Amino acid sequence: MAGTERGGAPEDQAGSVAVAGEPEAGEQEAAQIALASAPDVLAGSLGEYTRVWLRRVRNGESGALPVIIGLLIIGAYFQARSSAFLSAGNIANLMGQAGWIITIAMAQVFVLLLGEIDLSVGFNSGVGATITIWMVSVAHPFPTWLAILAGIAVCTVIAGIEGAIVAFLKVPSFVVTLAGLLTLSGVLLWLYEQTGSVGLGGVIQNHNGFINGIVSDNLSTNLSWIVLIVVVVLAAVFMIGRDRRRRANNLVAPPLSVTILKLAVMAAIGVALVLVLNANRGTLFTQLRGVPWVVPVVLVLLVLTTVLLGRTKFGRYVYAIGGNAEAARRAGINLNRIRVMAFALCGLMAGVTGILYASLLGSISNNIQGGQYVLYSVAGAVIGGVSLFGGRGRMLGAVLGGFVVAVIYNGVILLGLGAAGQYIWTGGVLLAAVLLDAVARRGSSGATN
Amino acid sequence: MVTDNSADGTRTAPADRVPSGAGEASEVPLLRLRGVGKSFGPVQALTGIDLDIPAGQVTALVGDNGAGKSTLIKTIAGIWPPSSGELIWNGERIHIHSPRDATNLGIAAVYQDLALADNLDIVQNMLLGHELQRFGLLDEVKMELTAKQTLQDLRVTTVRSVRQPVGSLSGGQRQAVAVAKAVMQDAKLVIMDEPTAALGVSQTELVLSLIAQLASTGHAVLLISHNLNDVFQVADRIAVLYLGRLVAVGPAAEFDRQSAVDLMTTGTSTRLHDGNGSEAAASGNVSSGSEG
Numbered sequence: 001m002a003g004t005e006r007g008g009a010p011e012d013q014a015g016s017v018a019v020a021g022e023p024e025a026g027e028q029e030a031a032q033i034a035l036a037s038a039p040d041v042l043a044g045s046l047g048e049y050t051r052v053w054l055r056r057v058r059n060g061e062s063g064a065l066p067v068i069i070g071l072l073i074i075g076a077y078f079q080a081r082s083s084a085f086l087s088a089g090n091i092a093n094l095m096g097q098a099g100w101i102i103t104i105a106m107a108q109v110f111v112l113l114l115g116e117i118d119l120s121v122g123f124n125s126g127v128g129a130t131i132t133i134w135m136v137s138v139a140h141p142f143p144t145w146l147a148i149l150a151g152i153a154v155c156t157v158i159a160g161i162e163g164a165i166v167a168f169l170k171v172p173s174f175v176v177t178l179a180g181l182l183t184l185s186g187v188l189l190w191l192y193e194q195t196g197s198v199g200l201g202g203v204i205q206n207h208n209g210f211i212n213g214i215v216s217d218n219l220s221t222n223l224s225w226i227v228l229i230v231v232v233v234l235a236a237v238f239m240i241g242r243d244r245r246r247r248a249n250n251l252v253a254p255p256l257s258v259t260i261l262k263l264a265v266m267a268a269i270g271v272a273l274v275l276v277l278n279a280n281r282g283t284l285f286t287q288l289r290g291v292p293w294v295v296p297v298v299l300v301l302l303v304l305t306t307v308l309l310g311r312t313k314f315g316r317y318v319y320a321i322g323g324n325a326e327a328a329r330r331a332g333i334n335l336n337r338i339r340v341m342a343f344a345l346c347g348l349m350a351g352v353t354g355i356l357y358a359s360l361l362g363s364i365s366n367n368i369q370g371g372q373y374v375l376y377s378v379a380g381a382v383i384g385g386v387s388l389f390g391g392r393g394r395m396l397g398a399v400l401g402g403f404v405v406a407v408i409y410n411g412v413i414l415l416g417l418g419a420a421g422q423y424i425w426t427g428g429v430l431l432a433a434v435l436l437d438a439v440a441r442r443g444s445s446g447a448t449n
Numbered sequence: 450m451v452t453d454n455s456a457d458g459t460r461t462a463p464a465d466r467v468p469s470g471a472g473e474a475s476e477v478p479l480l481r482l483r484g485v486g487k488s489f490g491p492v493q494a495l496t497g498i499d500l501d502i503p504a505g506q507v508t509a510l511v512g513d514n515g516a517g518k519s520t521l522i523k524t525i526a527g528i529w530p531p532s533s534g535e536l537i538w539n540g541e542r543i544h545i546h547s548p549r550d551a552t553n554l555g556i557a558a559v560y561q562d563l564a565l566a567d568n569l570d571i572v573q574n575m576l577l578g579h580e581l582q583r584f585g586l587l588d589e590v591k592m593e594l595t596a597k598q599t600l601q602d603l604r605v606t607t608v609r610s611v612r613q614p615v616g617s618l619s620g621g622q623r624q625a626v627a628v629a630k631a632v633m634q635d636a637k638l639v640i641m642d643e644p645t646a647a648l649g650v651s652q653t654e655l656v657l658s659l660i661a662q663l664a665s666t667g668h669a670v671l672l673i674s675h676n677l678n679d680v681f682q683v684a685d686r687i688a689v690l691y692l693g694r695l696v697a698v699g700p701a702a703e704f705d706r707q708s709a710v711d712l713m714t715t716g717t718s719t720r721l722h723d724g725n726g727s728e729a730a731a732s733g734n735v736s737s738g739s740e741g
Binding site: 316392 | 562577582586594612
């Protein structure tokens with residue numbers, strides 16, 4: 001991790017040395033730039049694009065590649081140990097389990113990018129879920145949409161308050177949200193004391209079909225295909241349209257072949273997933289087919305948050321504050337406003353997490369392992385390449401990282417290793433992800449000095 | 450009162466000094482300091498500074514450590530107000546209460562820390578806080594074009610891609626990005642604090658040519674530097690601070706290295722290398738004796 005955020009400094013030195021007088025400065029500088037920039041904006045042809053990309057991979061700057069390779073290795077291992085791992089039934093299961101782990105990792109990204117952390121995110125989602133499920137479980141239930149909105153709103157406000165304390169009173173977020181973790185775990189217990197007969201024994205059973213259906217209901221097989229086609233077509237229109245506009249303005253854009261390759265890979269993964277999930281995974285007497293609703297839900301959240309972080313002023317300022325808060329301040333950015341908003345968004349995603357969690361379990365209880373789940377959230381984000389020190393990382397990374405955590409969770413249960421194996425595996429993968437990153441970066445800085 | 454009758458000078462009295470660069474004499478200087486003083490409690494950091502900063506020229510502010518260079522540029526940049534005296538911007542008296550006031554006027558200070566976010570690319574840094582939007586989303590294409598144009602205007606050509614993170618740039622390139630950022634936000638006066646302090650030879654060249662380019666595009670540049678090589682290479686005018694007083698100011702041609710060093714270290718120079726040297730010394734003596 002030490003390398004993740006300090007990466008700039010040695011590169012900087014190497015760059016200035018190279019320019020200062022060595023004859024091969026051009027080549028070294030090119031390597032530096034390739035190392036630092038996405039190939040999308042440097043290469044005009046497929047060959048050039050591949051060269052830039054390979055150089056980045058060699059230097060450990062390979063974006064989502066390590067986490068995808070890690071995913072394949074872990075998946076292959078589990079499949080070798082248990083042939084049920086890649087069965088349609090288990091893949092559908094995995095999607096349901098992954099939903100909330102991915103969203104809790106996404107929640108953490110907003111604050112990690114600022115260089116902050118939210119330790120209360122687990123219990124926060126528990127409190128929100130409890131409010132939502134309680135509202136649909138009382139004798140005269142509230143409308144489902146209102147219950148969901150209320151749960152998410154409570155989480156958003158709680159995290160927003162924590163953010164305000166961090167921003168305005170300049171208290172480290174670690175401490176503020178640690179207090180939040182303790183307080184909210186108490187609030188959670190207290191809530192069940194207040195619910196009376198509904199939450200008897202510290203458990204509220206959820207009978208709301210809509211909420212349970214997010215994980216347990218599936219798109220019809222036809223709808224699954226239609227959604228996939230729409231997603232791929234929209235992605236193609238967006239990517240090709242963006243590149244065309246760049247070329248029309250004489251800016252470098254990735255070659256069409258690369259764009260088509262990316263779309264093809266995306267489509268292939270989608271087709272494989274839909275094929276598996278559209279196969280009948282029911283019992284002898286019941287048909288069970290289609291993609292669980294949680295998959296498109298997470299995809300929509302991924303698109304929305306990626307646009308928010310990558311294409312809006314708010315997102316740009318989040319990265320700027322994480323990179324250099326003083327620079328952001330001098331640029332006239334209202335740091336406190338952005339910080340509070342980022343924490344609130346973390347809370348919003350925590351609220352979503354709570355609903356997906358309750359949907360998976362079909363109930364919600366005061367026994368939520370909020371302290372454990374916050375570690376999943378940080379682990380997922382960091383495995384996905386989000387820096388703990390702010391300013392670096394993408395939402396897609398957190399989704400992939402969260403998925404890795406979910407795969408381990410799923411696979412270890414499948415192998416019957418229990419909680420012990422699950423924790424050890426998750427810890428090992430987290431350490432491996434960080435070590436890989438650190439070693440690759442050391443290798444790259446050594447090569448260019 | 451000394452009358453400077455050198456070829457390109459029309460100076461008559463220190464209270465009414467005008468830039469003596471050829472062709473600039475008749476114009477009102479962009480920024481004019483009149484008797485500016487600054488005290489911190491009992492400590493008088495600046496006393497009676499009279500200084501003209503004309504557009505299209507590089508004014509170098511030199512002086513030993515503690516001479517008051519930083520205090521002076523922070524006064525101009527709005528970090529704190531002057532204790533006495535006045536600032537005249539384009540012929541109008543102004544009061545700068547905050548860095549924001551200074552920025553709004555068109556005064557940009559590029560401090561040594563540069564204030565760049567290493568994780569953002571050049572375009573993102575240059576437009577930070579001034580992003581362009583299209584349909585409510587960031588317009589990356591337009592921002593990239595704008596940034597490229599600004600860098601082109603400043604003849605910054607060593608940067609291979611404007612989409613590389615600032616963290617991957619060399620020291621001189623970072624300096625260039627910081628200056629381009631200031632220019633992009635309509636700066637008319639660019640204050641540069643020790644821009645070459647941490648740079649190697651070729652990087653220094655890059656920054657010096659950038660400074661020259663800034664001036665030739667009509668910007669006023671106030672350059673703070675310890676390095677007299679740099680100063681003599683790019684400065685049109687030199688102002689020497691000594692213990693909070695301006696002891697000499699004039700066209701760079703009137704100074705030579707030795708007289709500048711003497712002025713910086715002792716506040717006076719009696720060296721008579723040649724005609725120019727003596728004039729610089731004379732004007733220095735006059736300045737230090739002026740009423741402020």
